[in-house]
Amino acid sequence: MDKMWAGVKASRAKGAEFKQVPLPKINDNQVLIKVKAASICGTDKHIYNWDNWAQGRLKPPLIFGHECCGEVVEIGKGIKGLKVGDFIAAESHIPCGVCKQCRMGNMHICDNLVILGVDTDGIFAEYAALPEVVCWKVAKTLDPAIASIHEPFGNATYVVMSGNVSTKTIAIIGDGPTGAFACGISKAVGAEKIYSLGMIPFNLDICRKMGAHDTIDVTKDSRFIERVVDETHGGVDVVLDMAGNQAANDSGFKMLRKAGTYVMFGLPPQPVTLDISNYIIFKGATVIGINGRKMFETWYQMSALLSGGLVDPSPVITHRFPFGDFLKAFETATSTTTPTAKVVLMM
Numbered sequence: 305m306d307k308m309w310a311g312v313k314a315s316r317a318k319g320a321e322f323k324q325v326p327l328p329k330i331n332d333n334q335v336l337i338k339v340k341a342a343s344i345c346g347t348d349k350h351i352y353n354w355d356n357w358a359q360g361r362l363k364p365p366l367i368f369g370h371e372c373c374g375e376v377v378e379i380g381k382g383i384k385g386l387k388v389g390d391f392i393a394a395e396s397h398i399p400c401g402v403c404k405q406c407r408m409g410n411m412h413i414c415d416n417l418v419i420l421g422v423d424t425d426g427i428f429a430e431y432a433a434l435p436e437v438v439c440w441k442v443a444k445t446l447d448p449a450i451a452s453i454h455e456p457f458g459n460a461t462y463v464v465m466s467g468n469v470s471t472k473t474i475a476i477i478g479d480g481p482t483g484a485f486a487c488g489i490s491k492a493v494g495a496e497k498i499y500s501l502g503m504i505p506f507n508l509d510i511c512r513k514m515g516a517h518d519t520i521d522v523t524k525d526s527r528f529i530e531r532v533v534d535e536t537h538g539g540v541d542v543v544l545d546m547a548g549n550q551a552a553n554d555s556g557f558k559m560l561r562k563a564g565t566y567v568m569f570g571l572p573p574q575p576v577t578l579d580i581s582n583y584i585i586f587k588g589a590t591v592i593g594i595n596g597r598k599m600f601e602t603w604y605q606m607s608a609l610l611s612g613g614l615v616d617p618s619p620v621i622t623h624r625f626p627f628g629d630f631l632k633a634f635e636t637a638t639s640t641t642t643p644t645a646k647v648v649l650m651m
């Protein structure tokens with residue numbers, strides 16, 4: 305066998321192709337995995353829709369996709385910590401290992417970062433060649449769909465752990481998958497009260513299932529900032545911003561109490577204006593930016609949360625498709641009429 309099925313961004317245009325491509329060959333520091341499940345990320349939708357970001361970043365043809373789990377079926381000569389038969393989830397940030405950031409323990413923001421399925425062939429395929437450094441062993445008993453979502457779940461884990469939310473009141477802005485994961489993780493690590501803010505009733509319902517105590521549809525409730533500030537006696541202790549836009553920043557900082565912590569993960573589509581005097585300086589607020597997942601502190605935390613069973617993320621996995629329905633899965637995930645959270649391809 306030398307061919308496999310893969311989801312390919314074949315040309316500089318909207319859409320994707322599902323076709324047969326050559327099986328990847330591994331080098332000494334790589335393993336070959338048989339992909340068991342692959343989850344569709346917002347990034348993959350940008351690539352599929354061929355928006356401005358994708359046009360500036362991608363160089364088709366490319367197998368895209370980066371959220372996956374799989375079984376190790378072949379190992380390179382230099383592999384030290386993995387063996388055939390291991391079940392792994394993949395980190396999407398491939399570090400160089402030698403730059404200053406890598407050497408200072410910040411591999412996740414390596415100066416020469418290569419992103420799986422964006423800068424190099426990804427995992428929407430029956431098989432994928434991965435460097436050993438991005439393979440993380442997970443419990444073999446874990447549902448492959450759940451194992452495949454470690455990467456976005458890790459963003460949420462890094463955000464929640466950076467916010468130090470235990471016993472605190474928190475507002476989670478954004479009702480997409482990372483916002484919903486953040487609700488579940490915050491609940492598991494002992495947040496006192498979780499306000500989940502969003503704009504889509506289908507998503508807010510998932511956030512509630514994941515553990516939010518109060519879900520707020522910001523399009524329907526014009527007085528939510530005053531209410532939250534009042535109920536929390538001056539504002540929430542921590543804001544986790546998974547949305548990232550002008551309105552999110554404005555309501556988030558207004559809901560934050562003095563000396564509170566604002567954790568930013570959501571990427572504003574364009575620069576935003578911040579009232580730094582009132583939002584940060586006079587408030588004595590701490591602002592933290594989050595990119596990726598700590599390698600590998602966040603992954604140890606995820607082992608406890610997912611393999612250890614502290615959080616059940618299954619309400620977020622709303623759709624599963626067999627891999628052969630790749631194009632149908634993308635039509636569904638990018639549909640403007642069918643609401644979805646995580647759409648997972650099962651191999």
Ligand SMILES: [Zn+2]
Nearest residue numbers: 345371455456
């Ligand atoms: Zn992702």
Ligand SMILES: [Zn+2]
Nearest residue numbers: 400403406414
């Ligand atoms: Zn580096």
